[in-house]
Amino acid sequence: MSIFDPDSKNRLPSAPFTFQSTLNPTDVDEIAYPQSTKFYKKDEGSFDAESYLTVSSTGDAVVEQNVAINNYQKIHLNPLFMYDGDINWSESNQTLGAKFNPSSVNGLMCYVFGKEPKEKAEKVGEEMIHQDIQLYMCSLNDLMDDRRSFMEATRVDRKDIIRTIKLSNIYSDYSNLISKRIRRLEGMKSKDDISDKIYSELDTFQDIFSVWELCRIIYIPSKQEYNQFGQFSHELLKWINHCFPLPDEFFWSRLYKLILRGSSQAKTYLESIIKDGGAEFSDHIKLVLDILDSRPRTTELEYHEFNLRRHEWLSKISDLQTKLRGEGFLEGKINKILMILRGHTKTITDECSTWQEALGGLVYHRRPTCDVQELENILNVILKEKKTCNTALDDALIQFIFRKVEKGIQHCERIDLWLSAHLSDILNKLDLVGRINSQSSHQKKKFNITTQPDVDIREYCLLNYAESMVSHTTLWQLAFKYFEHCEICGYSYISQLVVRIPFEDEYKANKLLSICKHNGLTLQEKTISRRYASAIVYFINAGDTASLEVIYRMFLDYYIDTGKLTFLDTIESIQLDDASPVSIKFLSRYRLFHALKQNGEIQRAGAILMELLRAQVAPISFWPVLLLNALPLLQEGKARKMIIFSTQDTLEILRNLQDVTSFVYQDECLACIERLKKWHTQENGYSELDKNLTALRLALLQNSADCYIENSSSPWMFE
Template sequence: MSGPEFHVPTTDFTFSTERDLSDVDEIAYPQSSRFYGRDNGSFDSESYLTSTSDVAVDQNGAIYSPQSSRKVYLNPPYIHDSDIDWSGTNKTMGAKFSPNSVNGLVCYVFGKEPKEKNEEVEDEILQDQIYTCPLSRTIDDRRSFYNDSYLKFMEAARVDRKDIIRTIKLCNIYLDYSRLIKNRTKKLNEKLNAMKFIDENFKDEKTQLELLTFQDIFAVWELCRIIYIPSKQEYNQFGQLSLELIKWINHCFPLHPLNEDEEEHLEQLQQNQELHQDEFFWSRLCGLVIRGLPEAKIFLKNIDKNDGSEFSDYVKLVLDILDTRPRVTELEYHEFNLRRHEWLSKISDLQTKLRGKSFLEGRINDILMILRGHTKTIIEKSSTWQEALGGLVYHVRPTCDAQELKNILNVILEKIDTCSTALDDALIEFIFRRVEKGIQHCERIDLWLSAHLSDILNKLDLVGRIHSQSSHQKQNNIITQPDIDIREHYLLSYAESMVFHTTLWQLAFKYFEHCETCGYSYMSQLVVRIPFEDEFKANKLLSICKENGLTFQEKTISRILGKKYWQNERYASAIVYFINAGDTASLEVIYRRFLDNYIDTGKLTFLDTVESIQLDDDSPVSIKFLSRYRLFHALKQNGEVQRAGAILMELLRAQVAPISFWPVLLLNALPLLQEGKSRKMIIFSTQDTLEILRNLQDVTSFVYQEEFLACIERLKKWHTQENGYPELDNNLTALRLALLQNSADCYIENSSSPWMFE
C-alpha cells in the first residue's frame, strides 16, 4: 500500500439557468429549464470529458489539454445586448447561419483578449457562448400536421419493394398525404375567415403566408399524383388524365373571383342588355370555356335576349354545343372518337353560318374556336400557362397520356412567358418528367414537400442519386461525403429543421434512422446537442443512442446527467450515470469527496447512497471500495467483529484508498482489537498484525509524514473521549500497543495448540 497519491481534478461542473424568452417574438431561443437549477451555464472541458488520456476532444472537434481552463458553452443563458457594457468587456455578439440547421442561426460572444492579459496571442478570437436559434416559429403551428405526416411516412417505410401490391399501397398512402394537406389548408382558411368575420380589416400576414405555402404544396402534390401516381385502375384509361388535369387547374389556379365593382358592372350591363358589347364579359367567358366550367353556360344565358332575334338563336346554338359535348368517361374509345368527330363537325357548321356577320363572328367564333381545339386561340385567350395547358389538353387532346404533356407544354412556353417562381419552376420540371430538378425546386417551397415527395417517388423508382455536401465542405471545396439518393438528402434537411424543436426533436431522429447513408452521422453529431430539461427527456436521448449504437454519445449524455445529479447531491444517481459513462475520473472525485467528508466529520453519509447501487465485477474499484467499507461498518455495528476484521484486511491489501485515508483504515483496526480483547477473541492473525504494523510504519515515515499529520489533525476534530473515541497522538501509540498485545495473544494461542506437543 505504497506509492504516490493519484491526483484527480476537482473542477466543479456547472450548467446554465436559461432566461425565459417567451417574450421574444421572432427568434425562438431555447426555453428555461427547471432541471438546470442554479447553475451558471458552462462546463470546463477538463471536467466534462475527463479521461485517462492526455487530451480531450469536445463536441465541436476542438482539442484541449487537461490543464486548460477554457470553458465551452453548449446551451448558455441568453444575454440581452442592453444588459452588458460591451466597451468594458472588449467583446461583442455576432451571428451566422448554422452549419447544422437549414433554417437557423448560431449566435455567439466573441472578441479579443486584452494585450496585458495575453501579449503573445493578442489576435485570438474567442467564441465561447454558442446559441442555436431557429429563425421561425412556423414549425410550432405545424406540430399536429408533422405528427400525422410522420405516421404516413412510417407506413410508407414498411412497404416492401418486393411486395406485389406495393404500388397500390403507396398510392393509398399518397392519397392520405393529400388529405392531410387539404385539412391543413382548410384549417388555415377557417382561421383567416373567423378573424375577418370579427374584424374586416384584420390581416394575419403569417397565417396568410402559411396558407399560400400549403396551396403551393397541394398544387405540386396533386400534379405528381396525376402524372406519376394513378390512384385507381381507371386512371390508366383514355381521357382520365384530361379530366384530372382540368380539375387540378380549376382547384389550384382558379379564376380570380369577381369583386364588387366587377359584379356591379356586369349587372348594370345585363339590365341594359349590353353584356354582348363588353370586352371584360367576353374575356371572362373565354376563360370559363377554356377551363370547361359550367359557369360558361350561365354567362351565355345572361346575354340571351329571348326576343327571337338572330343573335339569340346563335347563342342558343352555342349552348346546345356545350350541352352535347361527348363525355370521355362515359364512352368506349372508338365510340368517343366517332361522337367527338360529329360534335366538331357541328361546330364547323355553326362557324360557317357565322361568316359575314362581323359582330357575331368576332365574339362567338372565339368561343367556337376554343371548343373546336384551336391551339393559337386557346393560348391567346389564356391568362396563365397553367390555364393554357388545361385548355389544350381538355379541348385539343382529351385522350392524351402523361408522356404527351411535355410536348403540349413546349408549344405553350414558346408563346407565354412564365414567372420564375418556385412553384412554376417545380411544376414545369415535373411535367417535363425531370423529377430530380422538380424536387430541388420544391425545397424552395417547403422542406416538408421535398422530403416526403422524394420519399414516395423514390419508392416508385422515379428518382436517382445526387452528390450532397455540407455548407462547410462547399465553402472549402472539400468533397468527402458519398453520393446519396435525393430522398435521403431532403429527409436529412427536413429532419434538421426539427432537431432543436422542444417536442418534435424525436421525430427528427426517427427520420434520421431511415437515412441509411448519412443518418447515423447526423444522429451522432446532433444527439449530444439536444438540451434536456429533465431526466425523462434525457432518458429518451439515451434510448436513441442505445437503439442506434451511439456508444460515445450515450456516455457523453450519461456524464452530463452524472454531473447534474452530483451538483444536486443525488449521489446514487450520479454514480450510476458515471458508471454508465465509464467516467472513472468523476467517480474518483465522488469517492474522494466521500472519504474526505468521513475524515472531517466521522459521518458515513455515503452508506445509503452506495447501498442503493447494484454493483458487479465490472464496477469501478473506487465504488466497490465504498461498498466494502460500508459492509465493514455494518458488520462492526452488528458485533460481527471477526468478519469485519476480514473485510478491513481486504481493504488494506487492495491498496485502493488514497494516502490521505490510510490512517483512517489503520485506526479502524483499534476498536476491533479492543472488542476482541474484551471478548477474548483473536480478530487478526499474526500475519495480519504484521501487515498492519508495516502499513503503520509506512504511513508515519518521512515520505508520507505530511499527509499523515494532516489526516490526524482532521481526525482530532471528532476523535474525542466525549464522542466515545480514544484521543489521538501523532504516533498512534494506542494502536501500536494494541497490535503488540494482539501479537502476543496470537503467539500464546498458537503455543497452546495440540500440534505443538506432537
Template sequence: MDTKHIELVPPLVEAGKSSDLAQSGHIVSASFSPSNNSLALHLAPLNLTGSKTSTVEQPEAVYLAGCDDVPSSERRLFIADTVVIFSMFKSMLKDAHLRDPTWLQTRQALEIIRKLSVDYVNFIKECWIHASQPISRPEPLQFSVEHYRNLYSTFSLFVVLFVPEPGYEDAPVGEELMEWLNIHFIEPSTEEGDQLSSLDHPWEDENFWSYLTRSTIRGFSKASLFFLNTLLQHSSEDLQELVKILIPLVESHPRLPQFTAERDFAYASRKWKDKVKALRVEMDRFLDESYDWWDPLSDLIGILEGRGDVIERVCEELGADWKEVCAAWGIFVDTRLRRQDLPDVVADVLETMPPDPTNLEDMMLSSLFSGHADQVLKHASDFDLWLSAHLADIMEPLGLLDAELDFESGVTKRDEYVLAYAEYLRSDSTLWRITIAYLYSCGRVGEEQADEVLMRVPLSLNAATLDESLTPGDTMAEVVKDISAICLEHSRESVRRAVCKIASTMLVRSRDYGMAVSYSTSAEDWTGLGRVIDAVLDEYIQNGPVVFAGYASKIAPSMDEIQSSSRTHQIFAHRLMFTVRYSQMHKMRLDRDYPNAALDLLALLRDEIAPRSWWPILLCDAVEFLQYGPKLLFSSSDAIELLRKLEEISIRSSQGSGDDYLTVLIRTIKGGGEKEALERLKQVRLAIARYFARCTVGNG
C-alpha cells in the same frame, strides 16, 4: 433566415467598415453548434503575419443566430402530424424490401403509395383552411395562408401527374388537369357571374364575352348555358340562330367521366366535333364586320373546335397563363392526351407563354407539368424544405429519381433533400424524435448524423427539472427509454450504450444515483459505475452519514442484479456492496440499533469488504460503539481485530504508504494532512484501550 446573410443587432461591424476591422487585426468569427444548426458570432484576432496590433477592444458580446427560424407552435404541429405519414411510408418501403423489391411495382404497392400521397394533400388542405380562418392566435402565423395554398396546389398536382390511381396511368389526363386547375386557380369569379346575371341585357357588359369564354374553357357548362340562353333575347336574329345551334353543342359536350370505356368517349368526341365543324360552316355565312359579337363568338367556337392557336391567344387575352392552356388542351385539342405526352405539349406552350421566374409556385408547377423531377425539387427546396423532402421521398420508389449514391457525398438525390429538411428540424431541439426519424431513413450518412443527435439529447436535459429542450412530460427516464427503443429499432447498440453513459453522468450531477447506477450497468460501463459509487461515498465525506445513507439507499436495489451478473467487473461489484452495506450500518446506527450496527461494521473490516482507504473512517465510527454502555458490543476478539487494523494503518503509514490508507480520512479533516489524520486515529487507539479495560473487569 437567409443562411448567406445574417443581420446582427446591434452590428458587430458598421456597414462599409469591414476594411477598418481587418486593419485593426480582427475578423468576425463563427462557431457552429454541435447540437443544432445555430452559430455563435464574435470578434476574433486576425492572427496573420504582419497584421497590426489590435487597437480595437474585443467586445464581450457573443451573438447567437440560427440558420433557420425555429418552427412556431403551428409549424411544429404541421411537422409532427406529417411525420406520421412519412413513418408509414418508410414502414411500407421497409416491408417491400424484405419481401421483394419488385413488389413496389405491383398494384397493391401503388395503391398504398397513392393513399399516403393523398393523405399528405388532405392534411395540407386542412392546414390551409385552418390558416385562412380569421381567428385570434397566440402568435402570428410563421408561414402565410398563401404559403400553404402553394403547398396544396403543388403537392396535389404531383399526385395528379405522378401518382394516379392504379390502372389509370395510361388514361387521358385532361379532365384531371382541368379539375386541379378549377380547385386551385378559380376563374371566373362567382362575384362576376352574379353581377352579370343581375343585368337585363348582360351581353352589353364589357365583361360578358370574357366571362362566357372563360366558363366554357373551364367546363362550367351551367354558367355557359345560362348566358348563352340570354343571347336568345339579343336583337341580332343572326346571333340568335347561331346560338340555337351552339347551346345543344355545349350541353352535349362529351366528357371522359361520362363514359365507361375510352373507346366510346373517343367515338362520341369525333361525332361531336363534326357538329362543331358544321356550326363553323354555318357561322361563316354570317361573316359581317359590323357584328360586334362575331369575333368573340368565333373564338368560342374555335375553342370548341380544339384549335390550339385560338386557345393560346384567347387565354392570353383573358389574362390566363400557360396552366390554363395546358389544361384546356387536354379537353378541347387532344382529348386523349396522356401523361407521358404532356411534356411535349407543355414545351410548345411555354415557348410563347413562359412561367414567371420570380414566382416559385409557378416554377414548381411548370417543372411538374414538364416532368422534370430534379427541377421540381430544386425549386421546392427554395420554397419549403418540407416540400422537397417529402416529394423526393415519394419520387424515388416511383423511379422518378436516380437511387444511386453520389460518389462524393455518399447520399442519393432523395437523401440529399431529406437530410436538408432534417437539418432544418434541428433548429428546434424539442423535435429530436422527428429529426432522427428522417435521418435514419438516409443510409449510412443519415445514420451517423442521427447517432450524434441521439447522443446529445441527454446533454440538454436536466434530470431534476425540465428545461426548454424538453416537451411537457419528458423526464430523463422517459427520454432514455425512447432512445433505447429507437436504437433497438435501428440496431444502434453502441449509441444506446453511449447515451446511457451520458445519462448516468448527468444524473450524478443531479445526485440521482439510483438511476445513474442503472444506466451505467445497462451500458456495461464499469468505470462509470465506479464513478457513481465514488460520488455516493463522497456524500459521506462532504455531508455526513445522514445524507450519505439517504442517497446510498437509492442504489441498494441494483446490488443483487449487479452481483449476479457475469458481465460485471467484480472490483466494482465489491465496491458497490461496500457502499450499500456501509450505508445500512449507518442507518441502523441512526435508528439506535447499536448491536447490529456494530456487528456490521466489524464484518466490513474483518471480511475486507471495506477498501483500505476507508478503514480509518470505520475505525473512527467504531469509537461510538466502543464507548457505548451499559453493555459491551464487541467481544475481546472483535476488539483485537479492530486493533489489528489500526496497527496495520500505523505501520504502513510510517513506512510511506499512508496514501493507501489515509486519503479519505484526510478529506474529512478540513485543511488537515497525514499528521492530523494519525492524531485522529490515536483517539481510536485510546477508545480500544479503555474497551479492553472494561472487558478485563467483566463489564457487560
C-alpha cells in the same frame, strides 16, 4: 438552434446546465461576424440580425456578402450565453464569432471570443486572446408552431413502401392532410388580427398542394386510372380548377375561361345572355348550349366510339361557325367560344392568363385522350407562346411535367422542405429519383465543401427537413425519426446532434438517452449522462431536494431497465460531504459497490452492499436489484472459498427478501423483475430470474451453512 422571436413559443427553454462541447470552432466552415459592435444585449441571449458579414475564400480572393435573415430582428442562441458575473457583454472586450454549421444548410455555430483584460493577463501589459469552448447553435429558418400537428401527422414511420395500391393510399393520406391544413389557414383569414405570416403560410401550402397533386396525376395513378383512357385529361383539368382558381374578370373574359376550364358555370353565363339579350341572341346561344351538352365524354364511351362521336361533334361546331358569318358582334364572341371548344391552339393560349391554364385547356379541348407522355410536347408548344413567372412553383411544375424529377425536387426545396422530403421519399419507392451529391453546386461554392458522400436525393431532402426541426421544442424528436431513415448519413447526424439538445428535465433526458440506445451511441449516451453532474451540483447549491429526488429516481430506473451504470459515472466528479443529500450519497456508494465488484474486491463490495441495504434509502421498487446484487458476490465467494456475508448479514438479506416477495410489496417486486429480465439473461452472464428469486434464496441458505461450519470450528463453540 434558435427561434428568432424572443416571445415565440418555439424558443427552446434555457437549462441551468449545458454540455461543454469537445468540438473546435475551427472545424466548421465559413466564418461570419455580426457587424454591430454592440449587438449583444444583457440577458437576451441574442444578437441583431439586420445583417452579418460572411466571408468565403475563392483562391486568393475574399468575397463579402450582406445576408438578410427573413426580416427578423433577432437571432437567439441555444443554449443561452451564461454570464460569469454582472457584466454587460456589450461593454466588454468580448464578441461573437459564427461559422456555418457543416451539417446544416441553414444554420450557424457560434462561439464567444475576445481579448482578456490586462489585469487577467499572465504578464502585466499584455492582453491574451480567449475563446470560449462552449459552442452555441442557431438556425436561420423560423418554424411556425402552428404547423406542429401537421408535421407530426406526416412523420416518417416506415422504411419500405411496396409499389402497390398502398402507395396511392399513403400519397392520398398526405394529400388530405395538406388540404385540411389549407382549409384551417383559410378559416383563420376571417379573424380580424391576422398576421402576414399566416397569409405566407397559406400561399406555401397552396403551392405544396399544387406540386403534390400534379405528381400524383403524373406518377402515381391508381389501377383504375391506368385502364381508363381520357382519365388523365380529366384529372389534369380538375387539378387546374382546384389549384389555380379563376381571378375576377369581365363578363366575356370570364366566360371564355369557364369554357376553357370545362366549368358547368359556363352554361349559367350563356343562359344569362339569352335572358338579358333578347330574341336576336337566343337561337345562337341555344345552339352553343346544345354543343356543350352534347360533348362526348371519355368516361361514358369506349375509345373507338368516343373518337367517332367527337368527330361528329366537331362537325357541328364547324356548321355553327358557318351560320354565324356576318353576324357582327355576336359572330366574334361566340366564334371565340367555338374556337376554344375545337381546341384551337392560338385562341386558347391567347385567352389564358397562365401557362397552367393553357395546358389544361389544350389537353381538355384539343387532346382529351392524351396520356402523360404527350404532355411534354403540349407544354413545349405553350412555352413558346406564354411566359412563366420563374417562381419556385412554376419551375418545379415544369420540371415534373418534363419528367425531370431530380430538378423538380430541387425547386421544391425553395417552396418548403416538407414537400421536397416527402415527395422524394414517395417517388424514390417508384425508382424515379437517382443519386446526387449531398450538396448542390451553389452550396459547395458557399460552404467550400469538396468531399461529401454521395446520397440519393431522397436522403438529402430528408436530412435537410429533419434538421429544420431540431430547434423546435417538441418536433426535435421527429427530427431524429427522420435521421434514422437516412441510411448513409443519418447515423452521423444523430451522433452529432443528439448531444446538442438541451434538456431541462429528466423526461426529455430519457428521450435523448433512448435515441442513443436505439442507435447504439454509447459515447453520446455517456456525454448526456455527464451533463447531469452539472444539474446535480446546481440543485444541491440551490437546496432543490425535489429536483434531486427526480434525478435520483431516474438514475435508479435507468439501471433497472438497462443494467448500465452510465448515469452513475456522473457522480464521480461531484464533491460530496456529510451535508450532501442522502439520495446522491446513495448513488455514489452504489457506484463504488460496482467498481469494487468489478475489481474483484468482493468482501469490500459486500460491506458496501450491506451498508446500502441497512440505510433503507432506496425505494421499494429498487430493493430486488440490491438483493440480486448479492448473488454474484455469493457465487464468487463460494468459488474462492471466502465468506462474504456473515450470518447476521445473511439473515438480514433473507428478511429483506421475504419483505419484497410478500403480499405487501409483491407487485413492486414483480414489476421490477420483469424489467430486469430484459437484460438479466444467461446469455449476458446472469442466472435466470423468477418471481420468488429462488437462486438467491438457495445461495443465501448455502452461505448460512458455510458460516455455521466455519464458526462451529472456533474455540468458543466448545466453551
